[in-house]
Amino acid sequence: MSTHQHFSGGTREGGTSLSGAKGVVRPSTTPFVPQGVPPYRIEGMRRSVSLALLTGCVAAAVALNGCGAKRGEEFERVVVSGAVTYNGKPIPKGTIRFTPATTSPVPMAGAVIADGKYRVDAGGGAAVGTYKVQIEAYDDVMRPYVPEKYNVKTQLEITIQPGSREITKDFELTD
Numbered sequence: 001m002s003t004h005q006h007f008s009g010g011t012r013e014g015g016t017s018l019s020g021a022k023g024v025v026r027p028s029t030t031p032f033v034p035q036g037v038p039p040y041r042i043e044g045m046r047r048s049v050s051l052a053l054l055t056g057c058v059a060a061a062v063a064l065n066g067c068g069a070k071r072g073e074e075f076e077r078v079v080v081s082g083a084v085t086y087n088g089k090p091i092p093k094g095t096i097r098f099t100p101a102t103t104s105p106v107p108m109a110g111a112v113i114a115d116g117k118y119r120v121d122a123g124g125g126a127a128v129g130t131y132k133v134q135i136e137a138y139d140d141v142m143r144p145y146v147p148e149k150y151n152v153k154t155q156l157e158i159t160i161q162p163g164s165r166e167i168t169k170d171f172e173l174t175d
Contacts (some may be wrong), residue, residue: 012170013091024060038074075106079166080120080158086146086173094137094146096171101157114138125166130159135171146173 080098086093096118097110109126111118113135120126133156137146150156150173158169 015139022134075129075161077124077127078160078164079119079121079125080109080160080169081117081121082168083116084118084171084173085111085116086128086137086139087175088172091135091137091146091173092116094135096120096132098126098131098158099134101132104129106131126160128160128162130157132156133171135173147175 050129084096091113092115094113095110096113097108099108099119106127106129109120111120131159134151134154135146136144136151139145156171160167
């Protein structure tokens with residue numbers, strides 16, 4: 001007899017609703033399950049939750065500007081903001097990262113995209129320099145929908161010149 005229950009919506013024994021969920025329900029191996037919480041885990045959801053956590057951690061690390069700079073180094077910084085669209089529509093939620101285009105000590109910078117807008121202002125903004133721009137966007141179930149040519153295989157670049165306190169740079173992405 002199998003200890004797994006395959007489902008696509010419906011109700012599990014005991015009346016607990018599983019509507020909208022897809023995956024495999026297995027008995028949990030977690031030794032301490034709070035009272036009232038069923039000892040089951042849904043494996044099909046693990047990837048999207050992990051992706052959401054990874055994206056959040058990357059965004060937090062970038063926002064704190066802890067990447068690339070050595071202690072005590074100071075960089076001239078510029079606040080960068082703008083709009084991000086995909087096929088003419090604002091990206092509702094995602095991330096934008098500026099990764100140094102060379103092996104310089106310039107730190108990464110980035111921000112969250114919300115309602116098609118972003119603003120890199122943590123720590124005073126992005127340091128002066130040239131960056132590869134990586135843009136990621138997710139649908140309601142955290143599936144990426146922007147092509148890799150704008151994130152993993154990006155060719156987008158931005159050069160931030162000294163002397164400005166703030167610049168605006170829009171990104172219009174297409175298929």
